[in-house]
Amino acid sequence: MLVLITGASAGFGAATARLLIQRGHRVIITARRQQRLHALQQELGANCFALAFDISDEQATSSALQSLPPEWQQIDLLVNNAGLALGIDAAQNSNLADWKQMIATNISGLVSITHAVLPGMVARNRGHIINLGSIAGDYPYPGGNVYGATKAFVKQFSLNLRADLVGTAVRVSNVEPGLCGGTEFSKVRFHGDDTKAAALYSNVDYLSAEDIAETIVWIAERPAHVNINRIEIMPVAQAPAGLTVKKK
Numbered sequence: 001m002l003v004l005i006t007g008a009s010a011g012f013g014a015a016t017a018r019l020l021i022q023r024g025h026r027v028i029i030t031a032r033r034q035q036r037l038h039a040l041q042q043e044l045g046a047n048c049f050a051l052a053f054d055i056s057d058e059q060a061t062s063s064a065l066q067s068l069p070p071e072w073q074q075i076d077l078l079v080n081n082a083g084l085a086l087g088i089d090a091a092q093n094s095n096l097a098d099w100k101q102m103i104a105t106n107i108s109g110l111v112s113i114t115h116a117v118l119p120g121m122v123a124r125n126r127g128h129i130i131n132l133g134s135i136a137g138d139y140p141y142p143g144g145n146v147y148g149a150t151k152a153f154v155k156q157f158s159l160n161l162r163a164d165l166v167g168t169a170v171r172v173s174n175v176e177p178g179l180c181g182g183t184e185f186s187k188v189r190f191h192g193d194d195t196k197a198a199a200l201y202s203n204v205d206y207l208s209a210e211d212i213a214e215t216i217v218w219i220a221e222r223p224a225h226v227n228i229n230r231i232e233i234m235p236v237a238q239a240p241a242g243l244t245v246k247k248k
């Protein structure tokens with residue numbers, strides 16, 4: 001299987017690349033950070049190809065895909081992992097630039113690369129798109145505002161793709177992780193404030209990037225007639241939030 005993973009320089013993306021390579025697949029790793037990608041490519045060897053571009057830049061995405069050598073072009077699995085949360089303040093205190101950046105990456109970037117890769121999958125009648133959603137797209141929580149809304153988009157986009165692709169062999173899945181630690185996600189969300197990140201993640205048995213990588217690979221390796229539409233995964237220590245009532 002030839003796989004393209006976005007946001008592969010760290011976290012879920014890098015863990016998924018490692019596991020897929022171990023299992024004998026070929027993997028194109030993509031991200032903005034060229035040096036990090038290069039180091040991972042060196043670690044993973046000849047079955048790994050590094051392609052650096054910014055997924056929020058539509059032109060850069062298109063040029064990068066077109067620059068792939070012919071033997072790396074027929075992508076069987078697209079893992080739309082690139083995405084970020086920025087801030088956890090109430091909407092009224094949030095930064096508009098953060099909101100726009102989440103929309104640019106989590107929605108526009110994901111949509112652009114999907115639009116570029118999908119026609120080839122349909123023409124070959126072979127392919128799978130695995131999107132990284134979030135439980136934040138299923139359940140509201142304070143400070144989840146635009147981040148959760150971008151992930152709700154990803155969930156519905158995934159299901160709508162299924163509607164359009166029925167009758168083809170192309171599969172679409174949405175992976176919806178809950179609290180996951182040990183990745184750069186929290187550092188980015190809190191703009192590098194490790195104290196705030198530690199307050200949320202300390203003393204919790206959170207999910208690891210490897211837990212999510214295993215789920216992605218399991219979904220990809222189901223028999224060709226099986227489509228996992230969406231899968232929601234939380235650490236045992238987390239539960240869907242209850243509704244809030246503010247007493248007078």
Ligand code: 8X3
Pocket residue numbers: 133134135136177178179180
């Ligand atoms: C991130 C999961 O629990 O921080 O997508 O919203 S959570």
